[in-house]
Amino acid sequence: MSREPLDQSRKLVTELPGPKARELRERLETYVPKAVSPSTPAFVSRAEGGIVEDVDGNRLIDLGAGIAVTTVGASHPKVVKAVQEQVEDFTHTCFMVTPYESYIQLAKRLDELVPISSHTRTVLLNSGAEAVENAVKVARAYTGKQAVAAFDNAYHGRTTLTMGLTAKNMPYKESFGPFASELYRVPGSYPYRDGLSGEEAAARTIESLESQIGANNLAAVIMEPIQGEGGFIVPAEGFLAKVVEWCKANDVLFIADEVQTGFVRTGTWFASEAEGIEPDLIALAKGIAGGMPLSAVTGRAEVMDAVHAGGLGGTYGGNPVAVAAGIASLEAMEEEGMAAKATRIGEIITEHFTQLQKDDARIGDIRGRGAMMAVEMVDPATKEPLPKLVNNVAVEARKQGVITLTAGTYGNVLRFLPPVIIGEDLLKEGLSVITDILTDMK
Known part of the structure; x- marks a missing residue:
């Protein structure tokens, strides 16, 4: 039986986590070891393109692709x-x-x-x-x-x-x-x-x-x-x-x-x-x-x-x-020419954070290639890593419906690994959410 396509837009109908997700979290904590610790408060029910939908009906922008796995999208028709x-x-x-x-x-x-x-x-x-x-x-x-x-x-x-x-x-x-x-x-x-x-x-x-x-x-x-x-x-x-x-x-x-x-x-x-x-x-x-x-x-x-x-x-x-x-x-x-799409994603992310860097000196380095991009956050005066800031940004982004990941030996890197088939408008919206959070945390 065919299903309706998943709408490619961010939508929050409950706070994250919602009631169903909170119930599942309780069961997770009962039956799954503490060492397995999911970072996103939502529990997925469907995923397609650049969107993950959770059990409470919330739609999240996916900037992680299951850690670079769902490059072609989580449920590509082919x-x-x-x-x-x-x-x-x-x-x-x-x-x-x-x-x-x-x-x-x-x-x-x-x-x-x-x-x-x-x-x-x-x-x-x-x-x-x-x-x-x-x-x-x-x-x-x-x-x-x-x-x-x-x-x-x-x-x-x-x-x-x-x-x-x-x-x-x-x-x-x-x-x-x-x-x-x-x-x-x-x-x-x-x-x-x-x-x-x-x-x-x-x-x-x-x-x-x-x-x-x-x-x-x-x-x-x-x-x-x-x-x-x-x-x-x-x-x-x-x-x-x-x-x-x-x-x-x-x-x-x-x-x-x-x-x-x-x-x-x-x-x-x-x-x-x-x-x-x-x-x-x-x-x-x-x-x-x-x-x-x-x-x-x-x-x-x-x-x-x-x-x-x-x-x-x-x-x-x-x-x-x-x-x-x-x-x-x-x-x-x-x-579908996905290599070119990955290159375009890299251009969008680089341009976005290069503009932001002009007003936010905590952005020490913007690097990567294609749909594998990262921003290293540092103290502008010393270049000391800012892991707490990066963690707080990622946590708040997930609450606002944007799945993003962190990385780095020092834990001070925001990394972006969206499915390469993500729509440009959706990608830009996700980046804007992160920009707003960084601005609020100055």
Whole structure:
């Protein structure tokens, strides 16, 4: 049965949370661990385009996209149709037991899309952290080395291995150690705070790699081309190219963690393209499947084939329903020119906050690319982070019907990750709400 389209407008019919949401919150607190702590007071009942509707009938502007997942929207018609058709055929067989064509079809499509010039192979998995873990496994198998280097301000996941790669302690690592061994951290590039050129920052990174780890011990260097949870940090121009050049000269694999940046989010299919780099392995997830749980590791064929038969996989990896959603999502991105739409979103957000910055010196930095933008809030006199302000802005925005997220190693970054199909007027309204809140909190 077809449903009426969800009206693409913000509307508050109750305070947030409303009565039904308050009842659900009580049940959540009874049956769900305190460690799982949703930030938005509303409980969703429907979502479409750039709007989330809650159980009380309130409509909220979505500037988070489920943390960069619903790039094509939360219920894109093409994705919905593909999922429905696949469910009618079969929901699961386990690809390692009884394979199916769609898995191969998606692997082929990724081979065509990723910025790796040679032939690639792909393993499909469930989550971003799982993709990162498997990329590390592949790198160690191929090189015969164990050490892996990650960067300051990195975020790579919440599993035991990926927590070791993640930089931020709270809430991700506190009390959960010990972590996996042979994981190292080196300084990266944070232009707003370190003031270094790409070449200078790369020289510092390479010195650390050579002196603290040694190329002979190093299987891989892993980095997000734009660091996500760390604060949407765009490295200085040329930084990544220099690091990748060093990796290739020293038989070290470069893993691009494009879990958040991938699939038109930054205005190109992958952020590595804009950085002019060619990774050996790419970890993929989030925007790949329109909200269904799916991830992938795509890499050079000879690298991926270094792992013995049965060494990669998992019961649910490449589930046929998720794969169907993935194929449909990629088709929608291409057919509807969503990379260009992401670029336009970046232009709107940059222009909006650049104008605001003229009157609000607390806006220290405006950065990002495409539909992955951020504003770093600081004390104008000292550049000290303002995490309390950012948290208060986000909380008030959610109460006023705008879902927005925070980020940053210091917790002082407002980040914007709307579905790329959001209407421009809706996007601008959401930004205006945040502007008004910032003004009120001066």
